[in-house]
Every structure is written in C-alpha cells, then in structure tokens.
Amino acid sequence: EGPPSCPKGCDRCSEYNGCIKCKPKLFIFLERNDIRQIGVCLPSCPVGYYGTRNPEDNNRCTQCKIDNCEACFNRNFCTKCKEGLYSHSGRCYVSCPPGLHTDNETMECI
Amino acid sequence: MRVDLFWMCLWCLIRHSVSGQGQSTAVCSPSCSCDEDGGADCSGRGLTTVPTGLGTFTYYLDLSMNNITELPASVFKNFPYLEELRLAGNDLTFIHSDALSGLHQLKVLMLQNNQLKSVPSAALKNLQSLQSLRLDANHISAVPEDSFEGLQQLRHLWLDDNHLTEVPVGSLRHQENLQALTLALNRILFIPDNAFANLTSLVVLHLHNNRIKEIGDNCFAGLVNLETLDLNFNNLMEFPKAIQALSKLKELGFHSNNIASIPEGAFHNNPLLRTIHLYDNPLSFVGASAFQNLSDLHSLMLRGASMMQDFPILTWTNNLESLTLSGTKISSIPSDLCEDLKLLRTLDLSYNEIKELPSFQGCSLLQEISIQHNKIQQIDRDTFRGLFALRLLDVSRNEIQTIHKDAFLTLTSLANVDLSMNSLTGIPTAGLSAVSQLKLSGNPRMKNVLSAKSLPKLRSLSVPYAYQCCAFVGSEETHMKKYTGGDDGEQISMILHCSPSPGAFKPCEHLLGNWM
Numbered sequence: 001e002g003p004p005s006c007p008k009g010c011d012r013c014s015e016y017n018g019c020i021k022c023k024p025k026l027f028i029f030l031e032r033n034d035i036r037q038i039g040v041c042l043p044s045c046p047v048g049y050y051g052t053r054n055p056e057d058n059n060r061c062t063q064c065k066i067d068n069c070e071a072c073f074n075r076n077f078c079t080k081c082k083e084g085l086y087s088h089s090g091r092c093y094v095s096c097p098p099g100l101h102t103d104n105e106t107m108e109c110i
Numbered sequence: 111m112r113v114d115l116f117w118m119c120l121w122c123l124i125r126h127s128v129s130g131q132g133q134s135t136a137v138c139s140p141s142c143s144c145d146e147d148g149g150a151d152c153s154g155r156g157l158t159t160v161p162t163g164l165g166t167f168t169y170y171l172d173l174s175m176n177n178i179t180e181l182p183a184s185v186f187k188n189f190p191y192l193e194e195l196r197l198a199g200n201d202l203t204f205i206h207s208d209a210l211s212g213l214h215q216l217k218v219l220m221l222q223n224n225q226l227k228s229v230p231s232a233a234l235k236n237l238q239s240l241q242s243l244r245l246d247a248n249h250i251s252a253v254p255e256d257s258f259e260g261l262q263q264l265r266h267l268w269l270d271d272n273h274l275t276e277v278p279v280g281s282l283r284h285q286e287n288l289q290a291l292t293l294a295l296n297r298i299l300f301i302p303d304n305a306f307a308n309l310t311s312l313v314v315l316h317l318h319n320n321r322i323k324e325i326g327d328n329c330f331a332g333l334v335n336l337e338t339l340d341l342n343f344n345n346l347m348e349f350p351k352a353i354q355a356l357s358k359l360k361e362l363g364f365h366s367n368n369i370a371s372i373p374e375g376a377f378h379n380n381p382l383l384r385t386i387h388l389y390d391n392p393l394s395f396v397g398a399s400a401f402q403n404l405s406d407l408h409s410l411m412l413r414g415a416s417m418m419q420d421f422p423i424l425t426w427t428n429n430l431e432s433l434t435l436s437g438t439k440i441s442s443i444p445s446d447l448c449e450d451l452k453l454l455r456t457l458d459l460s461y462n463e464i465k466e467l468p469s470f471q472g473c474s475l476l477q478e479i480s481i482q483h484n485k486i487q488q489i490d491r492d493t494f495r496g497l498f499a500l501r502l503l504d505v506s507r508n509e510i511q512t513i514h515k516d517a518f519l520t521l522t523s524l525a526n527v528d529l530s531m532n533s534l535t536g537i538p539t540a541g542l543s544a545v546s547q548l549k550l551s552g553n554p555r556m557k558n559v560l561s562a563k564s565l566p567k568l569r570s571l572s573v574p575y576a577y578q579c580c581a582f583v584g585s586e587e588t589h590m591k592k593y594t595g596g597d598d599g600e601q602i603s604m605i606l607h608c609s610p611s612p613g614a615f616k617p618c619e620h621l622l623g624n625w626m
Contacts (some may be wrong), residue, residue, distance in 0.1 A: 008154060008175070009175070009199075025199075025222075025223040025247040025271070026199070026223070043174045043175055043196075043198035043199035043220075043222065043223050044174070044196070044198050044220060044222065044244070053246070053247070053270055053271050053294065053295050053319075055295060055319055073266055073290040073292075073314055074290075074314060074316070074338065076314075076337075076338065076361070077289075077290050077313060077314045077338070079241075079242055079265070079266045079290065080218075080242075089289070089313050089335070089337070090289065090290065090313050090314065090337075106241075106263065
C-alpha cells in the first residue's frame with residue numbers, strides 16, 4: 001500500500017494536491033476542487049475522459065474532444081454517445097449524415 | 111426482428127416503471143450502493159467474490175478495485191439485463207467458461223488491470239451484444255484464434271499494456287465491425303502483410319510503444335476506413351510505405367523511431383492527412399515532393415533533416431498554419447511560397463543555410479517569423495511588407511549588413527525584434543513604434559545612437575555598447591522610469607531594461623563627450 005495518508009491506489013501524494021503518482025496500471029485524474037486540482041487514481045477514467053497509458057510517467061485521464069460524447073477511445077473517437085444520438089466512425093450525430101441511415105437497435109448510422 | 115422489438119419495449123417499460131416506484135431496484139447488497147435506475151456500485155470494498163442480493167434489473171455493476179481472483183460458472187446468471195460490467199483492478203487470474211453466460215444484453219465489459227495471461231475466449235463466447243471489451247493492463251501473451259469469435263457487435267477492443275509479441279492476426283480475422291483497436295505498450299516486433307485485412311470498419315489503430323522494427327509493405331491492406339494510425343515510440347528503420355493503403359488517413363504519428371529518410375511522394379495516397387507527427391527521428395533526407403497536395407494539413411514540423419537541400423514543394427498544401435523546417439542544408443526559399451501558404455501563422459526556418467529572403471507579402475496572417483542562424487545578408491523593402499499581424503521577428507545570428515529604411519514600415523503589430531549577432535551598422539526605426547523588446551547586441555559595427563522617441567513602447571533593449579543605453583537611461587539609476595500621462599493625469603511608470611547598462615565604470619556623463 002502507498003503511504004497511509006495517500007488516497008487509495010496512490011504511491012505518492014501531497015496534502016494540497018492529493019495524489020501525484022498513482023500505482024502502476026491506474027490512471028491519474030485531476031478532480032477540480034474550487035481553484036485546486038486534486039489527483040485521484042482510477043482503474044478507468046470518468047465520463048467524458050479517456051485513459052492514455054504511458055510507460056515512463058503517470059497514465060493520464062484526458063478529456064474527450066468530441067461533441068455529445070460520454071466515453072471515448074481517444075481524443076477524436078467516441079465509444080458512447082449521449083442518449084438519443086447516433087454514432088458513426090467515432091462521432092455523434094443528432095441525425096445521420098447524408099447517405100447513411102439510422103439503426104435504432106445499435107444507435108448507429110449505417 | 112418485430113418480436114425482438116416487442117421484448118425490448120416491454121423490458122424498457124418494466125425497467126422504467128419499476129425504477130419509478132423504487133421497489134425492487136431498492137434491492138441491493140450490503141456491500142454495494144444502488145441507485146434508482148438499476149446501477150450498483152460495489153467498487154473498492156475489499157470483496158473477494160461477486161456479492162449476492164442485487165436486483166434482477168441491475169443494468170450497471172461496478173466491481174472494480176476489489177480482490178476477486180476468480181469468476182466461477184454462472185456467477186452473473188441473475189443479471190439478464192446487465193449492460194455494463196466493471197471488473198477492473200481486481201486480481202483476476204481465471205474466468206470460468208460459463209462465468210459470463212446469460213449476459214445477452216452486455217455491451218461493455220471491463221477486465222483491465224487484472225492478472226489474466228490469456229484472453230478468456232471460452233467465457234466471451236456468447237456475448238453477442240458486446241461492443242466494448244477492455245483487456246488492457248493484464249499479462250496477456252496469447253490470443254487464441256477463437257478469442258472474439260462470438261462477438262459480432264464488437265466495436266472497441268483494448269489489448270494495450272500486455273505481453274503480446276505479435277499482432278493477433280488470426281483472432282482479428284472475423285472482426286469486420288471493429289472500429290477502434292489498441293495494441294500499444296506491448297512487445298510487438300513486426301507487422302506482417304495483411305495483418306488487419308478484414309478490419310474494413312476500423313477507424314483507429316494504436317500501435318505506439320512497441321518494438322516494431324519492420325512492417326510489411328502490405329501490412330495495412332484492407333484498412334479502407336482507417337483515420338488514425340499511431341506508430342510512435344517504436345524502432346522503425348524505414349519510412350512506413352504501407353500507409354499507401356490508407357486513403358482515408360487523417361492522423362499519422364511515427365515520431366520517436368529510427369527513420370532516416372522520407373521518400374518522394376511519401377504521402378501521395380493520403381490526401382486527407384491533417385496531422386503528421388514525425389519528430390525525434392534521425393532524419394537526414396526528405397523528398398521534396400513528400401508533402402505535396404495535403405490540403406488538410408495544418409502543421410508541418412521537420413527538424414534536423416541534415417542532408418535535406420531542397421525546400422519542400424508545398425503546392426496544394428494550402429491550409430498550412432504552422433511550418434517548421436530547421437536544421438537542414440536548405441539555402442533558398444521559393445519566391446512563390448506565399449502563393450500557396452496564405453494561411454500561415456508561424457514560420458520557423460531557423461538553423462538552415464538560407465542566403466536570401468523572398469517577399470512574404472502573400473502570407474498576410476503571419477504572426478511569428480524565426481529565421482535565426484542562417485546566412486541572410488540583407489532585408490529589402492518588400493521582404494516583410496504587408497505583414498500587419500506580425501508580432502515576433504527573429505533574424506538573429508545571420509550576416510545582415512543592410513536593412514531597407516522602409517522594411518518595417520507596415521509592421522504595425524511588431525512587438526519583439528531580434529537582430530542580434532549580425533553585421534549591421536544601423537537600423538531603420540520607422541514602423542517600430544509598437545516594439546517592446548529589441549535586441550541589437552553583437553553588431554560591433556553599429557555605433558550610432560537610437561532615438562528614444564522613435565521607440566515609445568520599448569521595455570527591453572540590448573545594444574552593442576553601453577553608451578547606447580544612455581539615451582534610454584537616467585543618470586541615477588539603471589532602470590529608467592518613463593512617465594506617461596494616464597487618463598486622469600495619474601502617472602504610469604514603464605520600466606525599461608537596457609543592457610549593457612552604463613554602470614559606475616561606464617558613466618553616461620563621462621561618455622557624453624563621445625556620443626554628443
């Protein structure tokens with residue numbers, strides 16, 4: 001286990017910023033607390049973020065850059081669109097692009 | 111198809127009505143916290159087995175960060191409506207082949223960060239609704255050929271951070287619906303031809319942080335919809351010619367490899383490229399036609415291609431906003447550069463062997479020009495004409511002897527100018543009224559004095575000789591407080607740093623005689 005004062009899954013922390021270095025395999029996520037950022041260690045990143053694994057440094061949670069997306073594979077590829085939207089090639093659509101039609105079972109444009 | 115629709119609607123009704131009354135979803139295990147919608151959070155409770163007592167309509171079950179080492183047969187048989195199952199961060203070493211039976215609605219299965227040595231293919235067999243499967247951060251070195259056979263709806267597969275030494279070609283053979291795959295952070299050495307041949311829906315492929323030294327010229331054949339390919343941090347010795355099969359490619363990364371040259375026409379089959387990351391390669395040669403016809407490319411950064419002599423042909427690469435081309439043997443810039451690069455904002459041509467500057471007049475959006483460390487001898491009237499947005503100009507460490515008196519005339523936004531380490535005898539100040547930082551040191555033949563009036567916004571100045579600071583420095587202190595009237599007459603002081611400052615041994619009074 002990490003130092004007793006550190007949060008779960010954390011190897012090194014500071015009183016002011018929470019976790020600084022997570023245990024291997026976990027992702028560090030910077031939670032906002034007023035003006036402070038508090039590091040927490042997670043096995044998978046929260047809604048709206050994706051995990052980037054890095055052999056030399058912390059694995060990090062990074063924000064998805066896709067509109068209407070709840071979970072993503074990388075910055076540009078959504079794996080779960082918000083309720084009611086259709087996905088195609090990693091992006092989320094209110095209505096499918098020209099030439100494609102909706103599949104309401106998988107909520108995809110095909 | 112109509113029957114399925116009926117059951118789906120009935121199930122939705124049951125789920126919503128029950129959750130509304132909050133009766134049976136209130137059924138929860140003491141080891142978990144459950145919400146009204148059928149979500150159960152049992153994470154981080156030190157559990158060694160799957161808790162009992164959870165409601166049948168549980169659709170989301172989080173068991174991550176516990177100490178579950180095995181999943182016995184039928185352990186989830188009571189959850190026919192489960193859609194997301196999280197088992198990340200346990201110590202799973204074994205999953206019984208019937209452990210996941212009955213989970214017909216399961217869409218997301220998270221098994222990352224466990225101790226699995228092989229893909230639990232038997233257990234995955236009947237998950238016909240599964241779309242996302244996370245197996246990253248395990249110890250997987252084997253991917254049996256039938257691993258993903260039953261998973262017809264699989265879209266996203268994470269196998270990164272495992273012990274794979276080769277691409278699991280056989281197990282991927284029937285995954286026509288797969289859209290995103292990561293095999294990053296493994297020990298893959300080689301990519302054979304047709305490794306991903308049937309992955310016609312694949313959009314994203316991450317292979318970074320492997321040990322890939324060689325790839326087959328047809329290894330990406332079949333990836334007709336691939337948009338993102340990440341080959342960063344590998345040991346590639348040759349330019350990945352196999353990308354020619356990727357006509358829809360938008361993002362390509364092969365930085366931090368051992369590639370020495372980029373051939374002519376390197377990207378001629380990838381017209382949709384937006385970003386190419388190729389830094390940290392021992393590049394010595396880049397084909398002049400490599401970056402032609404890339405009309406979606408916004409940024410191009412080429413550093414240290416030491417044998418490169420010709421300026422790259424950039425026709426129809428006309429949406430470039432940032433161009434960095436430094437550390438080459440390039441000695442001239444095409445005079446029509448700005449006919450193609452009208453959207454250019456930053457231009458870095460430092461550390462080359464450029465002797466002459468063309469007119470950059472067409473590049474009207476340019477904000478930063480860095481051409482330090484070249485062999486430029488003069489700046490003409492039209493060199494920077496019309497660059498109203500130019501804020502930073504660095505032409506230091508050249509051989510500039512003359513600057514046309516109107517060279518800076520139209521540069522109304524210019525704030526930072528570095529002309530140090532040249533052969534100047536003087537500089538025109540017309541047009542420098544907005545300059546706040548001016549570097550002129552290292553121009554030994556420049557002995558005349560600048561007029562403080564023509565540089566009203568100056569904050570920092572470096573000059574060849576101390577006495578040249580006297581015009582900007584009061585007799586008592588080295589920092590001159592310039593008083594300018596504020597709106598209500600209140601005095602605003604602007605501090606100016608001037609070096610070398612005329613200190614005790616180089617007093618302005620004593621020097622007065624010399625430069626009066």
